[in-house]
Amino acid sequence: MNMFCYQCQETGNGKGCTTQGICGKTDETANLQDLLIYLLQGMSFYALPLFHDKKTTDTEFLRKTGVFVAECLFTTITNTNFDAERIIALIEKALVQREMLRGLYLANAPAGTKLPDNASWMPADRDEIFRKSLKVGVLDEQDADIRSVKETITYGLKGLSAYAYHAATLGFYDDEIFHFTFGALNKVGLNTPMDELLELLVETGAFNVAAMAVLDQANSATYGNPEPTKVSTGIRNRPGILVSGHDLKDLELLLKQSEGKDIDIYTNGEMILAQSLPYFKKFAHFAGNYGNAWWQQPEEFTKFNGPVLLTSNCIVPVEKGYAERIFTTSVAGYPGVPHIEEDGGTKDFSALISLALRCLPPTPLNEPDFMSGFGHHFLHTAKDKVIDLIKKGKIKRFVAMGGCDGRDRARAYYTERALSLPEDT
Ligand code: SF4
Structure with a gap:
């Protein structure tokens, strides 16, 4: 066995990817990601007492540490980052940050304080990083039940980190989320009993909701509330750039830099949210949505x-x-x-823009247009009308669905469920 990852529904034989990810992740990248999480647990060993117990009240330092931990956790989510070099760079940065935290922690700790390996291991060189990455990972925990709960907590932390990271990109924070993340990572890295882990698991769910609320606030304050919108899936007759993923700030920067350049910007995947946000609609070259689920990328891209x-x-x-x-x-x-790095609070997308000008317009996918943007703000404004329709018997039921189909046809739960609903739904 070269690796072990079972963090997603695609996992090999429904049990775990052990030689290479079904997603395409190499064993080297998967192992380095395990080592990165191990070091985040070590960082949290110090960050928890330092920040939560107010040994330091430096909010900027807390947020810098919290956002870095969130960035690292987000980077290890399923098929986000397959680049081993980028993971090594994060490992090296985590070691630097951990040592800074360690120095502050030890300044107030009793002499002879024992430190866990994840809080004290230091590689001499890159080779040692690779060797260590083969020795730490999911299967370190021998008890299958404890392992299962610990990993579920870790996946929950990855999810809330994605929300917290995006919110921070727009300048919105909830410091309690960082405190919770440090505490949870620390407990997952130690020999924590099952009853404590189960409590932590429930709390992880609650903090996911809290992190979503911060992101919702950040998006609405920055880009306006989602509004019901008919989303075009058609194409325009000039070249375009397709933006996928979740980072609205990146879309904003790209739209500003490409204005007046004779190209259009299309959304794909989760970026579809932007189609219903007032801020983005004001750009004349903001076109419609192109493409469907993630696994259709090869054909659609x-x-x-x-x-x-x-x-x-x-x-x-x-x-x-x-x-x-x-x-x-x-x-x-x-x-x-090619990876576009942030530089001084902005990003330079000129390479994409100049390339787009040499490309053909998109080939139409001939998909129907659809409605989007029925967020909670809109539903709140429409509540009297909805209540009236319920009273008149015109609305008989509400169906809430969240999630997405897998690429395997046997995992088309959401599509099948939607199609099976009564005609008048
Ligand atoms: S993220 Fe990739 S490596 Fe991990 S379980 Fe899913 S398919 Fe396998």
Whole structure:
């Protein structure tokens, strides 16, 4: 066995990917991601008492540490980042930050305080990083039940980190989320009894909701509340750039930099949210949505004909048809794919824009347009009308659905469920 990962529904034989990820992740990258999480647990060993017990009241330091931990956890989500070099860079940064925290912690700790390995291991060189990555991981925990709960907590932390990271990008924070993350990582890294872990698991769910609320507030304050919108799936007759993932800030920067350049910007995947946000609609070159689920990327990215920007998950192994015109930014990464780094609070997307000008317009996918943007703000404004329709018997039921189909036809639960609903739903 070269690796062990069972963090997603695609996992090998429903049990675990052990030689290479079904998603395309190599064993080397998977092992380095395990080591990164191990070191985040070590960072949290110090960060928890330092920040939560107010040994330091430096809010900027707390947020810098919290956002870095969130960035690292987000980077390890399923098919977000396949680039081993980027994971090594994060490991090296985590070691630097951990040592800074360690110094502050030991300044007030009693002499002879014992430190766990994840809080004290230090590599002499890159080779030692690779060797260590083979020795730490999910299977370190021998008890299958404890392992299962610990990993579920870790996946919950990855999810809330994605929300917290995006909110922080827009300048919104909830410091309690960082305190909770440090505490949870610390407990997952130690020999914590099952009853405590189960409590932590429930709390992880609650903090996911809290993190979603901060992101909702950040998005609404920055880009306006989602409003019901008919989303076009058609194409325009000039080249375009396709933006996928979740990072609205990246979309904003790209729209500003490409204004008046004779190209259009399309959304793909989770970026569909932008179609219903007032801020983005004001850009004349903000076109419609192009494409469907993540696993259709090879066919759809090939047909798009222009540059594609991945701002977060999901990336599927890059194919020849678009290998020369795909870019990553933010937490996304793929070996050999150019990565647009942040520099001084902004990003330079000129490489995508100049490439787009040399590309053909997208090939139409001939999909029907659809409605989007029925967020909680809109539903609140429409509540009197909805209540009236319920009283008149015109609304008989509410159906809430959350999640997405898998690529395996046997995992088309959401589509099947929607199609099975009564005609008048
Ligand atoms: S994220 Fe990739 S490596 Fe991990 S279980 Fe899913 S398919 Fe396998």
